Amino acid sequence: MDKKIICKDCKAEFLFTEGEQQFYKEKGFDNEPVRCPECRQSRKQQNNKGRR
Structure with a gap:
């Protein structure tokens, strides 16, 4: 069940x-999950920017 x-x-x-x-x-x-897919994606992109 959803x-x-x-x-x-x-x-x-x-x-x-x-x-x-x-x-x-x-x-x-x-x-x-505690974040919606959009917030998860946004957070993932922000985290990847700091790892360059």
Whole structure:
């Protein structure tokens, strides 16, 4: 079943789909995402800029 989660950064509601939940489980991730896909992508880009 899909889960509705509120993004930690922008406070937007997003769905954590069954497929994503299965992927997280297969990868051994214990925690659900706390950021929406847009904020995750933005944060990832910011982190990569600092590693040059």
